[in-house]
Amino acid sequence: MNTRVGTIGNAAPLVADAAPMIDPFGRAVTYLRVSVTDRCDFRCTYCMAENMTFLPKKDLLTLEELDRLCSAFIAKGVRKIRLTGGEPLVRKNIMHLVRQLGRRIGSGLDELTVTTNGSQLARHAEELYDCGVRRINVSLDTLDPEKFRRITRWGDFAKVIDGIDAAQKAGLKIKLNAVALKDFNEVEMPDMLRFAHGRGMDLTVIETMPMGEIEEDRTDQYLPLSKLRTDLERQFTFTDIDYQTGGPARYVKVAETGGRLGFITPLTHNFCESCNRVRLTCTGTLYMCLGQNDAADLRAALRGTEDNGLLHAAIDEAITRKPKGHDFIIDRTHKRPAVARHMSVTGG
Ligand code: SF4
Numbered sequence: 001m002n003t004r005v006g007t008i009g010n011a012a013p014l015v016a017d018a019a020p021m022i023d024p025f026g027r028a029v030t031y032l033r034v035s036v037t038d039r040c041d042f043r044c045t046y047c048m049a050e051n052m053t054f055l056p057k058k059d060l061l062t063l064e065e066l067d068r069l070c071s072a073f074i075a076k077g078v079r080k081i082r083l084t085g086g087e088p089l090v091r092k093n094i095m096h097l098v099r100q101l102g103r104r105i106g107s108g109l110d111e112l113t114v115t116t117n118g119s120q121l122a123r124h125a126e127e128l129y130d131c132g133v134r135r136i137n138v139s140l141d142t143l144d145p146e147k148f149r150r151i152t153r154w155g156d157f158a159k160v161i162d163g164i165d166a167a168q169k170a171g172l173k174i175k176l177n178a179v180a181l182k183d184f185n186e187v188e189m190p191d192m193l194r195f196a197h198g199r200g201m202d203l204t205v206i207e208t209m210p211m212g213e214i215e216e217d218r219t220d221q222y223l224p225l226s227k228l229r230t231d232l233e234r235q236f237t238f239t240d241i242d243y244q245t246g247g248p249a250r251y252v253k254v255a256e257t258g259g260r261l262g263f264i265t266p267l268t269h270n271f272c273e274s275c276n277r278v279r280l281t282c283t284g285t286l287y288m289c290l291g292q293n294d295a296a297d298l299r300a301a302l303r304g305t306e307d308n309g310l311l312h313a314a315i316d317e318a319i320t321r322k323p324k325g326h327d328f329i330i331d332r333t334h335k336r337p338a339v340a341r342h343m344s345v346t347g348g
Helices: 063-075 094-102 121-130 145-152 157-170 186-198 225-232 298-304 308-319
Strands: 031-035 080-084 111-116 135-139 173-180 202-207 238-241 250-254 260-264 277-280 285-287 295-297
Touching: 031 063, 063 080, 063 094, 063 277, 063 298, 063 308, 080 094, 094 111, 094 121, 121 135, 121 157, 135 157, 145 157, 157 173, 173 186, 186 202, 186 225, 202 225, 225 260, 285 298, 295 298, 295 308, 298 308
Parallel strands: 031 080, 031 277, 080 111, 111 135, 135 173, 173 202, 202 260
Antiparallel strands: 238 250, 250 260, 277 285, 285 295
């Protein structure tokens, strides 16, 4: 028996009691990350080549199609959606999708969040809050405007700080994400920690993920977080805590600042056993694991029919292929990543 809860555009009614998504290893999929665009107004050196070739617009799902897909996932048990990119806020009319999804909060969806580089935040912060977003992640790798320009190639540090100010003023809780890069921000981490915690923001540091061909040599950038942690513990006192945000970060409480610091270590620590997430790209490709190449084409199922039952069947089939764990390996001989797509395609 299906319970009808609404329609999207001309599509068939949504079903609220579609079968939940349980993968072959017994993990319930409750978290969907949606990369709404592969484009970005920055060109971070560890993420993109300077002359990126982006997807042709015709390959992108429309915002209505993204909404219909997200709704299918909510009907199948997704409780949390994070919009990512590229940079999600550079997608034209993105707030239309945010508003649509925000209406689902409390009826299926528990939380809608956004990961942003902060460049467009000053413009959108109030509306994000108005749409029901309460927490956002802002990617920020340095507090030095000149270094910021160097790592992002095109970014303006002052604009990001304005964005953070506006978001906090609007009532959004912010977590800063910093990619740990050897010889780049290693020495700055104590300051970043004080900056984040001084403004009431959590900070998460992330090991570089070997995804997508770029011009730099990733093996030179790799900074193990175990080393970073040891260095930080010369100045700060950490206590491991059981704080969970539904993500892979392991958190510590920092005695000197009272704030939380998270570590995400895809290379040196396997966080797969509790994985509850899948990733959807802006072309409707579903990646069941960030660190594997296997994917399902949901665009065909979406465009081929208005019958949501078939769409649900395509999602179910994809979930049966969710692998046990990731396969991040840097091919050191060829200096190539094991996963060739860029992080800006799947949104990290
Ligand atoms: S890391 Fe984020 S901000 Fe930087 S280029 Fe990639 S998508 Fe853009």
